[in-house]
Amino acid sequence: MSESIKYICECCGKEHEEWPSLTYSSPTHYHNLTEEEKQTIAELTSDFCVIEYTDQTDKFIRCTLTQKVIDHCENLEYGLWVSLSDKSFEDYSENFKNENHETKYFGWLSNFLPDYENTTNIPTTVYTKKGNSRPEIIPNNDFEHQFVNDYFNGITKKEAERRIAEMLKSTGK
Template sequence: MTEFKCTECGQVHSEWPALAFNSPSNYHNLSDDEKSELGKLDTDFCEIHYEDQIDRFIRVTLTQKVNDACETLEYGLWVSLSEKSYLDYKENFNNPNHETGYSGWLCSNIAEYEDTSSIPCDLMTKSGNDRPEIFPHEDFDHPFVKDYYNGISKTETENRISEMIKNVG
């Protein structure tokens, strides 16, 4: 696979697209009424306001090693953060020099795996206002974590991209 037609712009691209999720699973799984009553979602932040708690999420990236290719597979995922970490990240969102780390939980379900929500991750913010990158905890026993550290094949990467394009477009 060397080219794909982008569902966003309609153009043909030769590089691999990022596999991106528009919202965390927690928000995606709400009914339309619940989304409008409880949820707040934009491109980088999501909140779900329940009676007894507020769930907070931010958009992040993950770079997957591809063993038999020069490229990597990029993911656009969501993680949940504690109130303290979320507020700190949000307060410094437009600060291009803010670099720090947080701990969070993956909140995107990646189709090729069984449930990937609640995988513990470390997050590192980046200077220049790029989205934070996540690193799953290596000692967490899950196929996604094993693949993150061991890499996946080019064929598997292309299958994931094809499935995403088929399901989105």
């Protein structure tokens, strides 16, 4: 039996024992910008990110993804970013505070997940939820990628705990 994972929560500052969500504070595209570019061509909030290049504008929203853990009663939660088309981003933005808005959008996963090769262009379906919860993403099951395979088939508790430990180590928690 493995030792429980303890961590200090960034939001409340208290120690917790349940699994933390593996969250990303920005899409990889924003993370890779220089500090000057972040100040001049990008805008990042806790739920939206817009990057205005000279030839295109990239628009992202923050979402959740639940990874099934096959040999445990708790699933692994991710806080990830997806890019949306202009039309989908506009619709989501306009309905952001609408508690009854339910729809789905096509989006591209926009975070690099360290356990996989090139996850920044995995096609997903983004499902908004009633009650203003963050949208949930589901990878397209016909896209061949190990992340998609793991999403639909699940990962082990040992693997989930390894990912959590790596994330906590990389953030200094």
